[in-house]
Amino acid sequence: DARVTQTPRHKVTEMGQEVTMRCQPILGHNTVFWYRQTMMQGLELLAYFRNRAPLDDSGMPKDRFSAEMPDATLATLKIQPSEPRDSAVYFCASGNSYQETQYFGPGTRLLVL
Amino acid sequence: AQSVTQPDIHITVSEGASLELRCNYSYGATPYLFWYVQSPGQGLQLLLKYFSGDTLVQGIKGFEAEFKRSQSSFNLRKPSVHWSDAAEYFCAPRSNDYKLSFGAGTTVTVRA
Numbered sequence: 001d002a003r004v005t006q007t008p009r010h011k012v013t014e015m016g017q018e019v020t021m022r023c024q025p026i027l028g029h030n031t032v033f034w035y036r037q038t039m040m041q042g043l044e045l046l047a048y049f050r051n052r053a054p055l056d057d058s059g060m061p062k063d064r065f066s067a068e069m070p071d072a073t074l075a076t077l078k079i080q081p082s083e084p085r086d087s088a089v090y091f092c093a094s095g096n097s098y099q100e101t102q103y104f105g106p107g108t109r110l111l112v113l
Numbered sequence: 114a115q116s117v118t119q120p121d122i123h124i125t126v127s128e129g130a131s132l133e134l135r136c137n138y139s140y141g142a143t144p145y146l147f148w149y150v151q152s153p154g155q156g157l158q159l160l161l162k163y164f165s166g167d168t169l170v171q172g173i174k175g176f177e178a179e180f181k182r183s184q185s186s187f188n189l190r191k192p193s194v195h196w197s198d199a200a201e202y203f204c205a206p207r208s209n210d211y212k213l214s215f216g217a218g219t220t221v222t223v224r225a
Contacts, residue, residue: 004156031211033213042215042216042217042218043203043215043218045212045213048211048212050211055210056210056212091156091157093157095211097211100145100162100164100207100211101147101159101162102147102159102213103159104149104156104157104158105156106155106156107155107156
């Protein structure tokens with residue numbers, strides 16, 4: 001049963017520290033999405049990639065967030081420097097543009113103190 | 114502007130009773146439509162999806178949804194809920210550029 005994996009599952013850090021979250025999409029999927037979930041804003045799309053190329057990162061704070069896909073099996077979301085308002089659950093999802101469905105990972109729960 | 118509305122923030126239902134969750138969308142054309150479920154502390158799991166064709170779609174866990182173009186709605190139903198259906202449910206239309214827009218979600222509580 002193929003699944004999207006995310007690491008770490010939980011992260012507690014102090015304000016100002018760098019945070020890197022990783023995602024392994026389902027093998028063969030060519031689209032990868034990063035979402036953020038908070039109580040106040042709900043689920044927000046931060047960025048997405050197709051065939052490793054960034055297509056849209058308009059939802060991402062550019063000054064501190066960056067997203068990359070070094071290869072087809074790894075997507076990263078980095079926050080530098082982190083702030084308490086970045087505390088949220090970050091989800092990665094992958095899909096195959098031919099199948100149209102996004103499959104979600106279990107999320108990384110981030111707490112910035 | 115594209116938008117999706119889930120009017121019910123919280124629904125409480127007795128075990129064995131029927132359940133209906135509402136979803137309305139506002140898009141220029143009929144989008145692809147999805148329902149996801151999120152159990153506490155978990156990721157999102159796809160329940161069902163509508164792309165075209167039969168407007169009544171069946172999903173996992175005994176859920177179904179009906180697409181009504183005239184009402185711009187895609188309501189989710191289950192004839193008899195189980196305690197394990199307690200979760201948060203999200204309706205999500207998808208636009209042509211593959212981006213999902215999530216509703217605010219409906220939390221379902223199941224009482225014994």
